Amino acid sequence: MYDVIIVGARCAGSPLAMLLAKRGQSVLVVDRATFPSDIMSTHFIQPEGVKRLQEWGLYDEVMASNCPEIPQMQFTLQGVLVSAPRDPSMPIPICPRRTVLDNILVAAARDAGAEVREAFSAQEIIIEDGVVTGIRGRNADGASVEARARVTVGADGHHSLVARTVAAEEYDTHPPFTCGYYSYFSGVPLPTGGEAFVGPEAGVLAFATNDGLTCIGAGTDRQFFHDYRADIEGNFYRILEQASPAFAARVRAGKREEKWIGTADTENFFRQPYGPGWALCGDAGYHKDFVTGLGIADAFRDAEFLSEALDAGLSGRDPLDGALAAYKERRDTAAKPMYDMTILFAQGPTLEEMAKNMPAAQASA
Ligand SMILES: Cc1cc2nc3c(=O)[nH]c(=O)nc-3n(C[C@H](O)[C@H](O)[C@H](O)COP(=O)(O)OP(=O)(O)OC[C@H]3O[C@@H](n4cnc5c(N)ncnc54)[C@H](O)[C@@H]3O)c2cc1C
Numbered sequence: 001m002y003d004v005i006i007v008g009a010r011c012a013g014s015p016l017a018m019l020l021a022k023r024g025q026s027v028l029v030v031d032r033a034t035f036p037s038d039i040m041s042t043h044f045i046q047p048e049g050v051k052r053l054q055e056w057g058l059y060d061e062v063m064a065s066n067c068p069e070i071p072q073m074q075f076t077l078q079g080v081l082v083s084a085p086r087d088p089s090m091p092i093p094i095c096p097r098r099t100v101l102d103n104i105l106v107a108a109a110r111d112a113g114a115e116v117r118e119a120f121s122a123q124e125i126i127i128e129d130g131v132v133t134g135i136r137g138r139n140a141d142g143a144s145v146e147a148r149a150r151v152t153v154g155a156d157g158h159h160s161l162v163a164r165t166v167a168a169e170e171y172d173t174h175p176p177f178t179c180g181y182y183s184y185f186s187g188v189p190l191p192t193g194g195e196a197f198v199g200p201e202a203g204v205l206a207f208a209t210n211d212g213l214t215c216i217g218a219g220t221d222r223q224f225f226h227d228y229r230a231d232i233e234g235n236f237y238r239i240l241e242q243a244s245p246a247f248a249a250r251v252r253a254g255k256r257e258e259k260w261i262g263t264a265d266t267e268n269f270f271r272q273p274y275g276p277g278w279a280l281c282g283d284a285g286y287h288k289d290f291v292t293g294l295g296i297a298d299a300f301r302d303a304e305f306l307s308e309a310l311d312a313g314l315s316g317r318d319p320l321d322g323a324l325a326a327y328k329e330r331r332d333t334a335a336k337p338m339y340d341m342t343i344l345f346a347q348g349p350t351l352e353e354m355a356k357n358m359p360a361a362q363a364s365a
Helices: 015-020 047-055 057-064 098-111 162-168 223-232 232-243 244-254 295-314 320-344 353-355 358-364
Strands: 002-007 027-030 070-079 082-083 115-117 121-128 131-138 145-155 170-176 178-186 193-198 201-207 215-223 262-263 269-273 277-280
Touching: 002 015, 002 131, 015 098, 015 295, 047 057, 047 098, 047 295, 057 098, 057 269, 070 277, 082 170, 082 223, 121 145, 121 162, 131 162, 162 277, 170 320, 178 223, 178 232, 201 232, 215 223, 215 232, 223 232, 232 244, 269 320, 277 295, 295 320
Parallel strands: 002 027, 002 145, 027 115, 070 193, 145 277
Antiparallel strands: 070 082, 121 131, 131 145, 170 269, 178 215, 178 262, 193 201, 201 215
8 A cells, every 4th residue: 555656656656755755655556668768759848847856956966877968949930030048047948868868867766765667657546435545557577456546637638538538628728739850960050959939820839959959840730631541741840941940950960860740639628637636747647738848847846846745645644635725726726827838839830929929039039
């Protein structure tokens, strides 16, 4: 019997496990993946996320992987170069590979005292008398295993088994608007570490990452996904040409080093993040389009908020239900402004709309 079982051990699950274990809770975190391993995601970390890595004592280890900083994200909005100055009180964004970042997070959970089981697939969420009491799943060796906890957390991504099992209600939903493909290139240096080109119908994001590579993604309206998939390379460069012929030429001068990765799975929703014996964290509880690159920092934030709520509830300082209601309120209040901006950006805003939503950009546009 654990205090908390967490399904999913990446940006939401491992920090949650680490923070709860540090507070003395007994934690089991399982993931069907083994680490280090990749997952479909570019990996720009917003300053708030970098700050949490610093506070958790993990930043130096991430940077020691030879991860470059992104001192200035340079935006070109419909052909107009705008500068969005950084908040000097916040850390500089970074873009570490998920193979690097997630591995460090999993190790930190383990070091803090959480039990981490890799290659463990949760197959069933156990519900007794309306209360979630644990999981059934398969260990690495194929053995069927049951584990029980006072609270079971779904940190298992936006197709969350936990959320599906408890039928967590969705709200503030928006349909998927975009699709996109990305890959990794050598020989495409970015003088400021990051560049974004946003137009009415397509957008390009480029970030400096580990091993001297540049992660470059090109997205467009979701209705074109079928055509995009039919000729990924051709469409990728078509989007780049439209966004910036000069940038397209720089990318053509480099070399693609890895396979294409793409998705049209970009729905937008909040989910009710708690109920009897269960809670949701990260993408499982709140998912949005990748255009604004928020998911990792948001997962870190939600892990912190949920760890505080669970610790208060499980230690008896506060009623658990009230503590989890406060978690929902904190999460939604913190996430809503950027969620609304994400919905706007995913739909291809006008220059005026973009400028209005990027005050710093407006000043210099
Ligand atoms: C194309 C794309 C680009 C993106 N770019 C960015 C970006 O630049 N910056 C940014 O901040 N965010 C970005 N995101 C979003 C970001 O990837 C997610 O928000 C983030 O990964 C959420 O972390 P998580 O821990 O909640 O879920 P995930 O990272 O999805 O991890 C969930 C884990 O749960 C495990 N799991 C699921 N089900 C089970 C089960 N039944 N049993 C055992 N294990 C299970 C999975 O194996 C997985 O390891 C992007 C996403 C996409 C798709």
